[in-house]
Amino acid sequence: MRTINEDIESGNLKPVYLLFGEEEYLKKQYKEKLIRAMLPDGDTMNFSRFEGKGILIPKLIDLAETLPFFAERRVILVEESGFFKNASADLADYMLQMPQSTCFIFVEKEVDKRNRLYKAVKDIGRAVEFQTPDEKTLTRWVLGVLKKEHKKITQPTMQLFLSRTDSGMEHMEKELEKLICYVGDREVIHSEDVEAICTEQTENKIFDMIHMVAEKRQKEALDLYYDLLALKEPPMRILFLMVRQFNILLQVKAMTLQGMDNNEIAKRAGLRSFTIRRYRSQAGRFTIEQLKKALKDCAESEEAVKTGRLDDRLSVELLLVKYSR
DSSP: OHHHHHHHHHTOOOSEEEEESSOHHHHHHHHHHHHHHHSTTOOSTTEEEEESTTOOHHHHHHHHHSOOSSSSOEEEEEESOOTTTSOOHHHHHHHTTOOTTEEEEEEESOOOTTSHHHHHHHHHSEEEEOOOOOHHHHHHHHHHHHHHTTOEEOHHHHHHHHHHTOSOHHHHHHHHHHHHHHHTTOSEEOHHHHHHHSOOOHHHHHHHHHHHHHTTOHHHHHHHHHHHHHTTOOHHHHHHHHHHHHHHHHHHHHHHHTTOOHHHHHHHHTOOGGGHHHHHHHHTTSOHHHHHHHHHHHHHHHHHHHTTSSOHHHHHHHHHHHHTO
């Protein structure tokens, strides 16, 4: 990210950029930054966009050979093409000899770094990976947004906000906008504001439901289940998320027993670092054997539903009753 900002500030833009990784919000932000820098007047005549797996490489090359119309550059945006996971030798070879007036911006979720096209981009341009930001980076970003709006937030409230909106920076940005509007002229944002305005994700409700199960608080666990049903969540999706939760707890439990720290656990489990404390606390209420048994029972419940031996709603209810007994 720093290198892209330096290129834009210096005006020394590369002929090709590859933006890849899991964090969609950052990829979108930097894609738009690059387009504005390459076509500062919003020039649509010299801008082309392609998306999806069916893009024809010869068509891209023909377009790249076309000189820009009364402008310095022709910009070609290619999104989710799959070129960086497949053999794209023709395009890789072309990159090394394309006109100086043509610029490519590739946006991909996954790439194979052994791919010829990836190596060509690295040679003549920039390949930048956008990973899930850690807690420190997200906190700094949220504080920056709030500072512009003359708002303040305490550390405990920040933790609550991050845990409630843990589904990407794009969702966080929308929830921040709602929160800022909600507090109005008040300077300090409180936990009550976050609880009142920030939409709680289904995954968070599942986390709370398993927490109640672990504490043997059966009524609260079932109440949360009925709340999810009232929100039109299908029982089989709830079961799927329960399996996901037990799987995460099993991984976290196993890695904790191996002596790994929070950052290492987050990296291996594909989780945000600030969520690991919660997962470790919840995993501590189960043994490895209990978590494996819970996963086995979930699989058996799903099989019973699919074969018509058990009602889907009742299958999840019986699991919650069994493990919160």
